[in-house]
Amino acid sequence: MDNIVRNDAWLIGGDFNVIFNMEETSNAVNSGIIPDISDFQRCVEELRILDHQFMGPLFTWSNKQQDTYLACKLDRVLINSSWIEAFPSSVVEFQAPGDLDHCPSLVWLHKGVPIAKPKPFKFFNFWVLYHSFMSIVEESWQSSVGGNLAQVLFLKLKRLKSYLKELNMTHFHDISGQVQKKRDDLLCIQLFNLNDTAAGSFIKDELEVE
Incomplete structure (x- = not known):
């Protein structure tokens, strides 16, 4: 060797x-x-x-x-x-x-x-099942913005993102935030269970969160 x-x-x-x-x-x-x-x-x-x-x-x-x-x-x-x-x-x-x-x-x-890095935008498929989803998209997309074609696309997507975030917060109770909190709770419990001074003390809680 x-x-x-x-x-x-x-x-x-x-x-x-x-x-x-x-x-x-x-x-x-x-x-x-x-x-x-x-x-x-x-x-x-x-x-x-x-x-x-x-x-x-x-x-x-x-x-x-x-x-x-x-x-x-x-x-x-x-x-x-x-x-x-x-x-x-x-x-x-x-x-x-x-x-x-x-x-x-x-x-x-x-x-x-x-x-610090910006959080990536996540699109949830169940949003499209909301009865006003297409109306929200159309309202956001049809409002005019200035600039060349690339700038127009960028600004419209950016604006649509804020509309969809509002939809998520208002009608789906911030499901992405709830999922992230559940994941954070799970990771915290896992680290505690893998600590040599308290190994497995909260394995029941870990299994329930999973």
Whole structure:
């Protein structure tokens, strides 16, 4: 492996399907997997790699079973010493799994201050079922605007977006906002359940939100 990697910065990450030590599981370790743990430890030692420090929960997977809850750290990001020298400001974050089985891991070579970005516009198909949908679209679209053809199209689409947002807020009780809140609640509960100090404490709440 040294002949391949040499002194290059090296990072390897993903689902290794095995824990590295006994503290990386919410339950007692089954004796049947101890050989797998030993093999993994030996591999990491021989490759002279180590875990990148990370933000987020210790556990990255759970079986989501209320009566027999189990959470483990199966996902990790491993680096060599050359990576530390080349990217001393790199950051690893494990996020809530959301719809996934495992926590996704994000790697930044340098994590700066978050930049506020405009929220993307979402069109909901059920809007067209509203009895006045076409009238709203026609009212918005037929009002004249100035400019060349490209500017006219842009301004009409922009205005139509505000009309549809108003429709969503007034007649559909801001369904997009409700969906986003539900998702935010789910992600928060998932992170709490994957925390090693409270593993699975709110698995019932997680399953209800899902």
